[in-house]
Amino acid sequence: EAQVTQNPRYLITVTGKKLTVTCSQNMNHEYMSWYRQDPGLGLRQIYYSMNVEVTDKGDVPEGYKVSRKEKRNFPLILESPSPNQTSLYFCASSLSPGGPPLHFGNGTRLTVT
Amino acid sequence: AQSVTQLGSHVSVSEGALVLLRCNYSSSVPPYLFWYVQYPNQGLQLLLKYTTGATLVKGINGFEAEFKKSETSFHLTKPSAHMSDAAEYFCAVSVPNFGNEKLTFGTGTRLTIIP
Numbered sequence: 001e002a003q004v005t006q007n008p009r010y011l012i013t014v015t016g017k018k019l020t021v022t023c024s025q026n027m028n029h030e031y032m033s034w035y036r037q038d039p040g041l042g043l044r045q046i047y048y049s050m051n052v053e054v055t056d057k058g059d060v061p062e063g064y065k066v067s068r069k070e071k072r073n074f075p076l077i078l079e080s081p082s083p084n085q086t087s088l089y090f091c092a093s094s095l096s097p098g099g100p101p102l103h104f105g106n107g108t109r110l111t112v113t
Numbered sequence: 114a115q116s117v118t119q120l121g122s123h124v125s126v127s128e129g130a131l132v133l134l135r136c137n138y139s140s141s142v143p144p145y146l147f148w149y150v151q152y153p154n155q156g157l158q159l160l161l162k163y164t165t166g167a168t169l170v171k172g173i174n175g176f177e178a179e180f181k182k183s184e185t186s187f188h189l190t191k192p193s194a195h196m197s198d199a200a201e202y203f204c205a206v207s208v209p210n211f212g213n214e215k216l217t218f219g220t221g222t223r224l225t226i227i228p
Contacts, residue, residue, distance in 0.1 A: 004156070040122070040220055041220060042203060042218035042219055042220040042221055043157075043203065043216075043218040044218075045215055045216070048215070058215070090156055090157070092156075092157075100145065100147065100162075100205070100207050100214055100215075100216045102159050104156030104157045104158070105156050106154070106155055106156045107154075107155070107156055
């Protein structure tokens with residue numbers, strides 16, 4: 001089954017404690033992207049990757065890092081989480097390099113206290 | 114830069130009634146337009162998309178949308194609402210951008226179906 005898998009689904013952490021949210025897709029997609037969803041703001045892009053070792057900032061990259069060492073994986077790293085990063089996070093992938101995301105993961109709900 | 118405005122953060126319709134979710138866009142070049150649906154505790158699923166060609170686009174689950182350039186609109190409709198249509202709906206726009214056709218999302222419309 002074609003899918004984008006995020007882990008964990010729920011995460012509660014404290015300010016400053018480094019965390020990683022994993023994302024993996026099994027569709028051999030080149031383009032992957034991270035979004036955060038906040039009430040009243042819709043989805044905003046954090047980072048994207050057009051291929052292995054190629055990443056770039058989206059609209060709200062501050063406080064986040066990503067890496068793309070393998071085509072299937074695109075982890076999101078929060079080196080020092082803060083409460084304003086409490087949000088619902090989505091990973092997405094697309095067959096077309098640079099194309100709109102068509103496949104989303106089920107989300108990771110992060111709470112930073 | 115492109116943008117999307119969804120009119121109405123909450124819409125309620127009776128089961129069997131017409132569903133109309135409004136979306137207006139702003140773009141300096143011909144846009145690509147999308148509607149996504151998000152069911153509780155799930156990611157977004159693509160409902161339909163407009164890129165070029167026919168302006169009336171049909172999607173999954175009986176939904177359709179019409180691209181109206183003169184009105185800069187891409188409203189989503191369904192003739193007869195079903196209880197299973199209760200979800201949040203997002204309109205999104207992208208434009209050609211040399212390899213990163215980034216999607217810009219609207220703020221979403223939560224659709225409630227009244228039995």
